[in-house]
Amino acid sequence: MKASIDTRDYLAFQTFLQEACGILLGDGKEYLVASRLNGLMVELKVGSLGGLLKRLKAPGQRGLRARVIDAMTTNETFWFRDPGHFRMLQEQILPELDQKAGGVVRVWSAACSSGQEPYTLSMAVQDYWKKSPGRRNRGVEILATDISSRVLDEARQGIYCGLSINRGLDAQQQQRYFIPRENNSCLEVKSEIRQRVRFREFNLNGNYASLGRFDIIFCRNVLIYFSSDLKKKIVERMAQSLNPGGYLFLGSTESLTQITDRFEMQMVGGAIAYRLKSN
Known part of the structure; x- marks a missing residue:
C-alpha cells in the first residue's frame, strides 16, 4: 500500500467496515489500516486502498470481505481475563x-x-x-x-503455543486443563x-x-x-x-x-x- 491514504478512500473504507461488521473506525487511523491490510494487499497486488475497495465491491468477493474484516478485527485475548x-x-x-x-x-x-x-x-x-x-x-x-x-x-x-500458553495460566492450570503437544512446546x-x-x-x-x-x-x-x-x-x-x-x-x-x-x-x-x- 502506498505510504499515504487518500481521504476519500479512507472515508469509504470507514463506511464499508461499519456496514460490514459494525466496527466504528475513528478519524486519523490511516496508519492502522495500512499496517493491518498491507500483507493482504501485497498478496493481491493491489496498490491502494481505493483499489481494494473496488475489488470488494465486485461480485463474488465474500471471501475477500471476510479476510479484510478479519485483518481489521482486534483479537487480543488471554486466559482468565478479569x-x-x-x-x-x-x-x-x-x-x-x-x-x-x-x-x-x-x-x-x-x-x-x-x-x-x-x-x-x-x-x-x-x-x-x-x-x-x-x-x-x-x-x-x-x-x-x-x-x-x-x-x-x-x-x-x-x-496453543508460545505466548498464548502463558498469558493468564500458571503451571498448575496448564497441567490440570491441557495435554502437552509438540514436545511440550504446545498445549x-x-x-x-x-x-x-x-x-x-x-x-x-x-x-x-x-x-x-x-x-x-x-x-x-x-x-x-x-x-x-x-x-x-x-x-x-x-x-x-x-x-x-x-x-x-x-x-x-x-x-x-x-x-x-x-x-x-x-x-x-x-x-x-x-x-x-x-x-
Missing part, C-alpha cells in the same frame, strides 16, 4: 442457577476470538462442579461466536473442557433469533468498537436473548450507562455483572 468475573460465576451465579428448575444452563461467549474465553468458562464450570459435587444437577453448554472464521478455526483446534485443551464448547461464526450486527436463549452472556471488550446506536441495538438484542434474571458481563472498562436501563448492576468482590430486570 478473574473476578469467573469467581462471581462460581460463587454466585452457578449456585443460583442450580437452585432453579430447568434444562441445560446456556452461556454465550460473544466475540470469542481464538477461544481462550469460552474454554476458560468451561474450566471455571469444571472447577465449580469438583468443589460442589452435590450440586451438579444441570449441564452447561457454551456457545462461542466470532465474526472471524480464521480465529474460529484456531479455537476449534484447541491447541491442547483436554476433551472434558472442549466438549462443553461449540463454536459458530456470527456477526453481532446480525439476527439473534437462531442463537436461542441464554442464562449468561459474556460480551467483554467488544462494545467499545461500535457506535452508540449500534451498542444500544446489540445490548437490546442481548437482553431479549437472556432468560429472566439472566446475566450480562462486559469488560472491566465498559458499562451500560446511557445505553440501557434494562439491567441492574451487581457486584461481588469487586467484579461487576449486569442482571436483567424483571418486567
